[in-house]
Amino acid sequence: xxxxxxxxxxxxxxxxxxxxxxxxxxxxxxxxxxxxxxxxxxxxxxxxxxxxxxxxxxxxxxxxxxxxxxxxxxxxxxxxxxxxxxxxxxxxxxxxxxxxxxxxxxxxxxxxxxxxxxxxxxxxxxxxxxxxxxxxxxxxxxxxxxxxxxxxxxxxxxxxxxxxxxxxxxxxxxxxxxxxxxxxxxxxxxxxxxxxxxxxxxxxxxxxxxxxxxxxxx
Amino acid sequence: xxxxxxxxxxxxxxxxxxxxxxxxxxxxxxxxxxxxxxxxxxxxxxxxxxxxxxxxxxxxxxxxxxxxxxxxxxxxxxxxxxxxxxxxxxxxxxxxxxxxxxxxxxxxxxxxxxxxxxxxxxxxxxxxxxxxxxxxxxxxxxxxxxxxxxxxxxxxxxxxxxxxxxxxxxxxxxxxxxxxxxxxxxxxxxxxxxxxxxxxxxxxxxxxxxxxxxxxxx
Numbered sequence: 001x002x003x004x005x006x007x008x009x010x011x012x013x014x015x016x017x018x019x020x021x022x023x024x025x026x027x028x029x030x031x032x033x034x035x036x037x038x039x040x041x042x043x044x045x046x047x048x049x050x051x052x053x054x055x056x057x058x059x060x061x062x063x064x065x066x067x068x069x070x071x072x073x074x075x076x077x078x079x080x081x082x083x084x085x086x087x088x089x090x091x092x093x094x095x096x097x098x099x100x101x102x103x104x105x106x107x108x109x110x111x112x113x114x115x116x117x118x119x120x121x122x123x124x125x126x127x128x129x130x131x132x133x134x135x136x137x138x139x140x141x142x143x144x145x146x147x148x149x150x151x152x153x154x155x156x157x158x159x160x161x162x163x164x165x166x167x168x169x170x171x172x173x174x175x176x177x178x179x180x181x182x183x184x185x186x187x188x189x190x191x192x193x194x195x196x197x198x199x200x201x202x203x204x205x206x207x208x209x210x211x212x213x214x215x216x217x218x
Numbered sequence: 219x220x221x222x223x224x225x226x227x228x229x230x231x232x233x234x235x236x237x238x239x240x241x242x243x244x245x246x247x248x249x250x251x252x253x254x255x256x257x258x259x260x261x262x263x264x265x266x267x268x269x270x271x272x273x274x275x276x277x278x279x280x281x282x283x284x285x286x287x288x289x290x291x292x293x294x295x296x297x298x299x300x301x302x303x304x305x306x307x308x309x310x311x312x313x314x315x316x317x318x319x320x321x322x323x324x325x326x327x328x329x330x331x332x333x334x335x336x337x338x339x340x341x342x343x344x345x346x347x348x349x350x351x352x353x354x355x356x357x358x359x360x361x362x363x364x365x366x367x368x369x370x371x372x373x374x375x376x377x378x379x380x381x382x383x384x385x386x387x388x389x390x391x392x393x394x395x396x397x398x399x400x401x402x403x404x405x406x407x408x409x410x411x412x413x414x415x416x417x418x419x420x421x422x423x424x425x426x427x428x429x430x431x432x433x434x435x436x
């Protein structure tokens with residue numbers, strides 16, 4: 001299975017690209033500029049040297065990556081997520097699109113959740129990509145620790161989506177990544193509850209001088 | 219220290235009354251009717267027989283319990299929480315009041331978070347109890363397992379509040395309960411992020427045939 005990590009040149013895209021390749025998926029790193037995508041793909045391959053990664057990593061423009069892949073993950077900073085979804089709409093028709101997007105705002109020293117009128121970033125993206133199957137996941141994964149291949153963790157990943165088959169496929173992908181447990185959290189509307197955990201994790205981390213906090217349901 | 223568990227005759231009030239007494243606090247179970255409160259206090263004392271509970275449990279009307287206690291926990295079902303806070307306003311002036319209240323609504327087979335215009339139940343309660351020091355905590359504790367004294371668990375309890383001294387006192391109380399770790403999650407405004415975790419926990423539990431899920435930050 002081919003997975004596109006769109007905008008996969010920073011943030012959570014790094015860890016996802018590396019760990020999906022280790023899990024055996026062919027990863028297409030997408031970027032607005034194909035040169036940047038290819039350069040990052042080379043960097044990621046270098047990171048995997050000496051590790052048993054069965055999946056291939058290549059780099060393409062976001063458009064081509066979206067077209068080539070079975071599943072696309074929108075690892076785009078919140079500020080640009082909606083316009084990027086809009087611009088890739090035609091390339092994503094009929095495909096599974098994963099939203100890890102979390103809209104947040106700073107209020108003094110703290111972060112709050114600032115969902116769009118649609119209720120959550122995932123629902124807004126689903127309204128833009130009306131001919132794709134949108135599933136949300138990975139919102140609560142701390143990017144830095146996730147990108148560190150020597151780090152070990154045991155995190156739960158709530159997965160939401162209205163199309164049960166697509167959600168099952170995404171759950172399978174999550175569960176193939178070492179240290180993650182995918183949990184069906186219900187339809188896409190539940191994404192708002194998952195997305196709002198992210199600013200909570202960051203607030204608790206800052207306030208308690210911790211780093212890289214994620215979630216476990218116990 | 220005396221802690222009132224207002225409306226403490228059901229739900230999370232049972233576990234809190236028992237476990238606070240075990241932790242050494244004097245617990246005043248509050249109810250609208252003093253007879254019901256005293257009857258529950260007797261039941262709780264019977265539950266503690268053979269256990270080393272250093273705190274005393276007594277029963278009083280909500281009003282008297284609120285007046286006698288240093289800290290009051292509003293273990294009131296969401297539907298009645300605001301009117302109860304309103305009716306106890308005068309008895310709670312200058313006191314620490316803990317809100318575990320979570321407003322939820324059913325949407326099909328799923329629960330969503332339905333905060334009041336103030337942003338969260340805790341903030342609404344703080345606006346009603348304008349002369350009390352409102353702290354939020356315990357929203358994500360599954361009532362049934364918490365009430366079972368033979369159950370063991372390892373749960374994190376985010377604590378929010380605008381008055382730092384009151385928040386510290388509540389964190390201390392949380393940390394004295396075996397199996398709970400209190401974590402400062404910031405000012406009261408962050409309560410909305412904590413409250414919205416509760417319907418997520420319930421949704422994940424239902425969907426994955428689990429029970430009594432709570433939260434651990436890892």
